[in-house]
Amino acid sequence: MNTTVPTVTACLAAADQTKAMIVREGVLAEIPSLLEAYFPGAAVFLAADENTFRAAGSAVLEIIQDSGAAVAGTYVFPGRWIHAEYGHVEILREKFHQERESSRSLVPLAVGAGTINDLVKRAASELGLPYFCIPTAASVDGYTAYGASLLCEGFKQTLPCEAPLVVAADTAILTAAPAFLSSSGFGDLAGKIIAGTDWIIADSVFALGGMEKPAPGTAAVDPKAWNMVQIPLKNELARSAGAARGDREGVKTLFESLGITGFALQYMKDSRAISGCEHMWSHVWEMENLSFRGAPVTHGHKVALGTLAAAAFTECLFAEKPDPPAGGTKPGGGLSWADRETAVRRAFAGLDRAMEAALKTSRAKFMEDGEQSRRLRGGILDHWENIKKAVFEKLPPYGELRQLLKEAGCPVTPAETGLTRERVIATARKAQMMRNRFTVLDLAFETGVFEDVLKRMENSDTYLV
Ligand SMILES: [Zn+2]
Numbered sequence: 001m002n003t004t005v006p007t008v009t010a011c012l013a014a015a016d017q018t019k020a021m022i023v024r025e026g027v028l029a030e031i032p033s034l035l036e037a038y039f040p041g042a043a044v045f046l047a048a049d050e051n052t053f054r055a056a057g058s059a060v061l062e063i064i065q066d067s068g069a070a071v072a073g074t075y076v077f078p079g080r081w082i083h084a085e086y087g088h089v090e091i092l093r094e095k096f097h098q099e100r101e102s103s104r105s106l107v108p109l110a111v112g113a114g115t116i117n118d119l120v121k122r123a124a125s126e127l128g129l130p131y132f133c134i135p136t137a138a139s140v141d142g143y144t145a146y147g148a149s150l151l152c153e154g155f156k157q158t159l160p161c162e163a164p165l166v167v168a169a170d171t172a173i174l175t176a177a178p179a180f181l182s183s184s185g186f187g188d189l190a191g192k193i194i195a196g197t198d199w200i201i202a203d204s205v206f207a208l209g210g211m212e213k214p215a216p217g218t219a220a221v222d223p224k225a226w227n228m229v230q231i232p233l234k235n236e237l238a239r240s241a242g243a244a245r246g247d248r249e250g251v252k253t254l255f256e257s258l259g260i261t262g263f264a265l266q267y268m269k270d271s272r273a274i275s276g277c278e279h280m281w282s283h284v285w286e287m288e289n290l291s292f293r294g295a296p297v298t299h300g301h302k303v304a305l306g307t308l309a310a311a312a313f314t315e316c317l318f319a320e321k322p323d324p325p326a327g328g329t330k331p332g333g334g335l336s337w338a339d340r341e342t343a344v345r346r347a348f349a350g351l352d353r354a355m356e357a358a359l360k361t362s363r364a365k366f367m368e369d370g371e372q373s374r375r376l377r378g379g380i381l382d383h384w385e386n387i388k389k390a391v392f393e394k395l396p397p398y399g400e401l402r403q404l405l406k407e408a409g410c411p412v413t414p415a416e417t418g419l420t421r422e423r424v425i426a427t428a429r430k431a432q433m434m435r436n437r438f439t440v441l442d443l444a445f446e447t448g449v450f451e452d453v454l455k456r457m458e459n460s461d462t463y464l465v
Contacts, residue, residue: 005232008256014224015263017163018144023255025248027168028060028134032067035107038166039132043070043103045096047120049077052112052136056173060111060134072099072106077116081296084115086152086159092123100127107132110164113181114140114299117164118148125161133164137177138185138243138255140299141274143167144262149299155353156286163266167259175243175251183244183409184300185254190237190405191278191303192261194310196230197391198276198439204387205438208379215376215446216365217438225273228264230394232257237404244409277313277439280431281306281424287354292418301417304410305464306431309424311398312463314440316456318388322447324381340366347430358433365436367446377447387443398463414464421464425457 006014012021019038022030035044044064048057053076064071075095077088092108100106108131110120117133124131125148135143142149144167147158174182199221206218240254261274282302290297335343344362348355367373380387396404406412414424432441432450444450457463 004227006228008260011228011260011263014228015144015163015266017146017165017266018167018263019165021144021167021169021256021259023169023171023252023259025171027170028056028063028173031060031063031134031168032069034166034168035064035069035132039105039107039130042105042107043072043099044107044109044132045072045099046074046109046111047077047092047116048075048111049082049116050079052116055136055176056134056170057111060109070103072103082115082119083296084118084148084150086122086150088119089122089126089148089150092119093126096123096127096129100129109134111136113137113177114142117143118150121164122148122150122159122161130162130165133167135167135169135255136173137181138169138174138251138258139177139181139188140185141188141258141261142299144259144266145271146262146266146269147271151286153353154287154351155357156283158271163262169255171248171252171255174255175246175248179244179246179409180298180301182251182254183304184298185258186237186240186243186408187298187300187302187304187307187405187410189233189240189254189257189261190401190408190410191276191282191307192229192233192274193237193395193401194278194307194314194440195272195274195276196226196233197314197395198310198437199226199272200390200394201387201440201443202272202438204383204390205376205380205443208376208383210375210379212372215367215438217436217442219272219438222268222273225264225268228267229261229273241404241408272437276310276437277431277441278303278306278310280434280439280441281309281427283434284427284430285419287351290418292416297417301411304405304412305414305417305419305424308398308402308405308412308464309428310440311395311401312457312460313428313444313453314391314395315398316453316460316463317440317444317449318391319456320449320452321384322377322381322449324378337363337366337368343429344433347433354434358430361436362433365442373446380443380447391440422458424464425454428454
């Protein structure tokens with residue numbers, strides 16, 4: 001495999017929706033010329049929340065007005081915290097729609113962090129409008145992603161929508177953002193380590209011989225997406241660890257690295273390159289409305305803890321090679337579908353929408369055919385040492401990863417986000433039921449040691465303490 005680190009320009013070229021991403025100090029002054037180049041003749045509709053309007057929105061508005069470009073409207077979401085709820089998309093869509101009627105053409109301009117960006121992205125996309133993104137924090141990978149992560153009737157979903165046409169990030173504004181937002185971005189970026197090890201696992205299982213068809217959710221590694229996200233990752237994390245402490249170069253690296261992961265997503269139209277089971281931990285807590293001291297825990301901080309949990313799970317799984325399948329072993333290490341269904345219903349009790357989705361996903365992943373399941377387990381065990389070797393070439397030791405996250409200002413103990421150690425470990429069960437993508441959780445499930453691995457995590461005095 002070619003392992004050259006591609007440049008930002010090369011990564012941008014691989015993206016099919018975003019045409020420009022400029023990350024430098026003072027870039028706000030260039031907004032009028034960017035509008036002219038990419039949205040000629042369009043009137044601007046600026047959306048922000050109270051914090052981001054103060055941090056950048058009012059300055060952006062002034063720059064646009066001074067340039068003589070048309071401003072069709074402004075909407076500032078009220079309140080201290082804005083949630084990524086679909087209802088907010090409807091508010092924006094209605095406003096964009098009304099203004100579009102009276103303007104020749106309209107360009108929605110998102111001035112804010114991940115939530116504002118996702119709301120504008122979806123609302124713009126529903127009206128077929130390309131939009132312009134002015135980020136105010138290096139807090140998530142979602143700015144340049146294809147899709148918006150939104151809560152619909154209490155269920156977290158990634159709704160499809162086009163990435164921004166143009167992104168202009170001022171490093172002075174990103175650096176001035178609250179430290180917890182930069183550390184959140186770092187957590188989201190660190191999660192790509194697990195996305196990488198999970199993809200190595202899915203690739204190894206995909207390639208197993210002796211199967212009638214590949215196991216559900218497995219896929220070969222895509223070299224181009226791998227090179228964009230995984231090859232530079234270690235270096236990017238090292239260079240951006242000071243972002244939350246106000247290191248401007250660190251913030252720039254962090255924002256560009258997060259942006260590139262979005263381009264990999266635009267290129268692949270599949271989030272496998274940038275999201276493994278660490279994001280499933282985070283999605284579970286999002287559905288459970290995890291908050292701490294009255295504030296919602298950020299996406300990136302949940303991902304940081306999910307990353308540690310996934311790293312601990314991976315170390316505990318590979319600490320012991322599972323036993324070979326005994327005669328008559330049922331899928332999933334001895335489960336019938338009826339057992340499995342009961343387990344899913346129990347895990348998601350009280351979360352009806354999520355339960356429905358988890359039942360569907362778990363059914364799709366469940367290998368009904370006992371013979372296929374036995375072959376899968378046999379094949380995995382034959383290649384166990386090779387898979388282990390490839391995974392640990394990518395995965396830093398748990399203690400090292402914890403130290404890196406800590407230095408970057410991420411939470412590294414469950415208590416820092418209002419969680420308990422027991423809850424983080426137990427979340428693995430739900431995380432494994434939620435997405436049809438083969439991860440380390442499925443590797444443990446298919447080899448019949450899932451619960452053993454959780455016990456090993458529980459009994460250790462190293463993990464998640
Ligand atoms: Zn993320």
